[in-house]
Amino acid sequence: MTVQPPLPFARARNAAQRQDRLSQITTVTRELLTHRRATALTLTDVAMAAGLAKSGILRYVGSREALLLQVMHAEHLDWIDALTEELPGTAAPTALARTLAARPVLCDLISASPALIAQLDRSELSVLTAQASDAQQRLGAALRPALPLSDDQLRALTAAVHAFTGTTWAWTDPHAIQPMVTDFTSTLTRLLTVFIAGLASTG
Template identity: 35%
Template structure:
């Protein structure tokens, strides 16, 4: 970065610096996992001192959560388009489209897997308020999209399913990316790579969850007394 850019103070220049930091974070996340990227390395790549990066983001984790929010919104845009082809109350089609729209979105899945256990552990209360409001809006949008395709659900069940989507992704993603050591030992034990097909297992898990939510939204009525 140039010296003039580093001295920038106008709002558009501040926003340009924030955008540069986020773009660098994306580049680094394409090379390695969240846990392997330090704030100092990120600052060096941007061309700023670590203290200067912290003027624009509260922490390393806040930077990655900003990237997550951007990826989340882009994914919801794709889901909205994909759902236009889904017939009403077809739980398997809804689940399959959700899984298909995540295919190739490794960055989003990586950040979802790290969100609660890692990234939300080192943020200020002010940033937490901002991020959780955005997350709530994204969650509500997903629930509304699902409810539109699954009118058999009640709103509370659609909201629960929206949260379950993230929980299932967060659980499956690490299992679908085992280390070389774990892969080697699993092969020695004759264990098949059961979780290697992330998309297929995600679709299965989401379909099972959604069918369960529909069933609980529409409990069978007791037989009438004769």
């Protein structure tokens, strides 16, 4: 990505301009995350890449953590679209693991999310709660045709997908001297297979 020199901040004058600026910042952040981990990305990095002042970035996103979690939500929605296309003809655990493995930015953000969430203020946490509810409902709707589970079981599964993904991704850390897991996709597939079987047996 070409880094632009920061420009003087110009406040968006209407809702459309504000949304355009937010989309610009989010797009730049998603691109940066393809080259570095969420834990290493700073607002200064984002500001330089976007050609904006850091103070301008903060006016729109509130904090680094809120920005990264906004990107995670966008990544979630794109992943759910890909999963919906993958599910017909593919077992749910395999489809889940395969499509997640294809989205390392999302997996990295999920892994980093507990630390990010801990830094949010009350208003940012309210936004995150709404985003999480939206993603959970969309994921449940995508999985429902493939799995004979109740709504409560689907909610439990969506939570498990998030938890298993974050943990498995951290265990597969390529920067570790000796990663605890060497195959993210197969490990996640096995975990989800066992969890889904357990849910089905209690239905």
